[in-house]
Amino acid sequence: MQVKIATTEIRNMALFRFIFLLFLSSCIFAVLADVSVENCSDNSTIPTAQMSANIDSLVAELASSTSQNRFSIATYGKGTDKVYGLGQCRGDVNSTDCTNCIQDAAKNIRTNCQNQTDAWLWQNDNCILRFDDDQFFGKVDPSSFANLYNNDHPQHPSAFKKQLDALISKVSSEAVVPANEGLGRGKSFSVASNATIYALTQCTRDLSRRSCSDCLNIAIGNFSKFCNNEKTVGCRVLYGSCYVRYEIYPFYYPLDS
Known part of the structure; x- marks a missing residue:
């Protein structure tokens, strides 16, 4: 006995499957994008x-100053109780999302690191908030880091890596240009892997050009690990003073957002 399915039913089934996959992929993207990483020093x-x-x-x-200026450093208190802090939104994030991000970061860092004097938090990758009882402005501190990576492998790892290395080098050189305020980003199509690679680097704006370069080189040098x-x-590698990330989907904001 042969079972015939009407053409319209086939189309409806295909449409339903497409919508479901689209919904699923959007959920996955939201989960990947909505990741906050904090480092609370136990010492x-x-x-x-x-x-x-x-x-x-x-x-x-x-939180207040960064919402207005996108970057802020401050101190509070006197003597042995004095503390130092920094807030910054990523250079490509629009003003509204910057404000929301830094306000969320202010809440979360005190909740997640409530007993520490040395802490930093990257809120959804869009902003960083940091405080310490030691003066850290302008310094690169590679002692604490966080990393997140996708387990999927490229079709041709060696070709992908070659393309990635060239792209990371390009966006890193952009980040150290003073006018770019620590931000570098770009994309490159990998023919061998049939994928567009997107990459972004960001230094905190208290760093000198040399210190920004040093921080990014440390992060990139640790990619293999x-x-x-x-x-x-x-993959993304985050420090308290810089950030490097690459993906095969667009994750950064357009400049005119």
Whole structure:
């Protein structure tokens, strides 16, 4: 017995499947994009109630100033209770998302790192908030990091890596140009892997050109260790003063957003 399915039913089934896959992929993208990473130093417990209050005041000041200026450094308190802080939105993030990001970061960093005097948090990759009881402005600190990577492998790893290396080098050179305020980004189509690679680098704006370059070189130099031996189609490496990421889908904002 032969079973015939009407053409319209086939089309409806195909349409339903397409919509479902589109919905699923959008959910996956949202999950990948909506990732916050914090580093709370276990060796920096808050010694006094006054310092804890100073951190609260500092974080509130940074949230307000960064919302207006996209970048802010500040200090709060006196003597041994003095604390230092930095807030910055990624250079391509629009003003509205910058404000929302830094406000969320201010809430989350005190919730997640409530007993530490040394902490940084990248909120959804769009902004960073950092505080410390030591003066860290202008310094590269590679002692703490976070990494996230995609387990999928490119079709031709060696060709993909060659294309990726060239792209990362290009966007890193853009990031150290003072006018770019620590931001470099771009894309490159890999013929061998049949994929467009997107890459972004960001330094905090307190770093000098040399320090920005040093921080990015440390992050990129650790790709082989942090990014599953550089055989993945996506990875991000985050430090308290710089950030490097690549994917095979667009994840950054257009300049005119």
